[in-house]
Amino acid sequence: MDILRFRAFTTEQLNPASGNPAGVVVDAEELIDADMLGIAAGLGFSETAFLTSITPHSARIRYFTPRAEIAFCGHATIASGVALSRRGAGPLIRLATNVGEVPVEVSHQQATLVAVDTTVESLDDDVLDELLATLRLTRGDLDPALPPALLRGGNPHPLVPVRGGVLAQLDHDAEAVLRLQDRQGWDGTIHVVHRIDATRFASRNPFPRGGIREDPATGSAAAGLGAYLRARGHIPMPAVLTVEQGAEMGRPCLIVVEVPREGRVRVTGSAEEMQ
Incomplete structure (x- = not known):
C-alpha cells in the first residue's frame, strides 16, 4: 500500500501553492472502511481516494472525506488518474465508482474524466x-x-x-x-x-x-x-x-x-x- 499526496487542478503557471490537495492510496485491498476513514482524517484533505483491483486499464475507487465516505470526487479522480499513469496504466482507465463507471484519460501530467450523468x-x-x-x-x-x-x-x-x-x-x-x-x-x-x-x-x-x-x-x-x-x-x-x-x-x-x-x-x- 502506498499513500500518495497530490495537488489536482493546478494552474498553468505551476504555482507550488496551487491545486487542491488529495490523498491517493494505491493497493488498498487490505483496508477496511474504518482504516480508510482514519487515513482520510489523518491526511486532513477534503477527499482521499482508495484504489483497489488495479489493472493497466481499470481500478475500483472509493472516496473518503475526514468525516465519511462520499460517492464521487472530481479532484481526487484527476489525482488518481495521474498517479496510475505514472505507474504505467492508461492511456484510458475505467474507474468503478459508487455511482457507476467513470472513464479517465490519463497522462503523467493531467487527466480528463467523463462525469456521470447530472x-x-x-x-x-x-x-x-x-x-x-x-x-x-x-x-x-x-x-x-x-x-x-x-x-x-x-x-x-x-x-x-x-x-x-x-x-x-x-x-x-x-x-x-x-x-x-x-x-x-x-x-x-x-x-x-x-x-x-x-x-x-x-x-x-x-x-x-x-x-x-x-x-x-x-x-x-x-x-x-x-x-x-x-x-x-x-x-x-x-x-x-x-x-x-x-x-x-x-x-x-x-x-x-x-x-x-x-x-x-x-x-x-x-x-x-x-x-
Whole structure:
C-alpha cells in the first residue's frame, strides 16, 4: 500500500501553492472502511481516494472525506488518474465508482474524466432562503440571469450564481451550512459561482460536511455547472468552460469543462505530486 499526496487542478503557471490537495492510496485491498476513514482524517484533505483491483486499464475507487465516505470526487479522480499513469496504466482507465463507471484519460501530467450523468432541479424557495442565510447572502446578491439550482451528479451540489464582487466577500456560517447539508443530505460542496464572461467562471465552494471550511477545487461541481448551463439553455453548444477556484484560499486552481451538445460532460485538470 502506498499513500500518495497530490495537488489536482493546478494552474498553468505551476504555482507550488496551487491545486487542491488529495490523498491517493494505491493497493488498498487490505483496508477496511474504518482504516480508510482514519487515513482520510489523518491526511486532513477534503477527499482521499482508495484504489483497489488495479489493472493497466481499470481500478475500483472509493472516496473518503475526514468525516465519511462520499460517492464521487472530481479532484481526487484527476489525482488518481495521474498517479496510475505514472505507474504505467492508461492511456484510458475505467474507474468503478459508487455511482457507476467513470472513464479517465490519463497522462503523467493531467487527466480528463467523463462525469456521470447530472440532473438539474430547482431549489424550493424555503430551502434557498435558508441556504442564502447560511452563506450570509441575500436574494439581491444573486445573478438574475442564472437561477439557483440543485445539481445531482455523483454528489448533490446546490448551485448559487452570484453577482460580481460577491465571491470576494463570501464569509459563510460554517456550522449553519453543515446543519443544512446534513439535513438535506448534500454530500457535495455548495457551489457559489460568478460568471465572468460567456465561458469563464469563478467559484468558491463551502464544504463543512467534508470536514473543511472550503474546498479549493471541485471537479464534480464544475461538471454539474456545465450540465446546468446546457440544460437551461444558458450557453451555445458545444462549449468549453474554465472555472477558476481557490484564489481566496491562496490555492489558485483551474478546471476545464467540455460540454457536448448531448451526453456526458468531460472535466480536465493537471496534477502534481506533493513533496
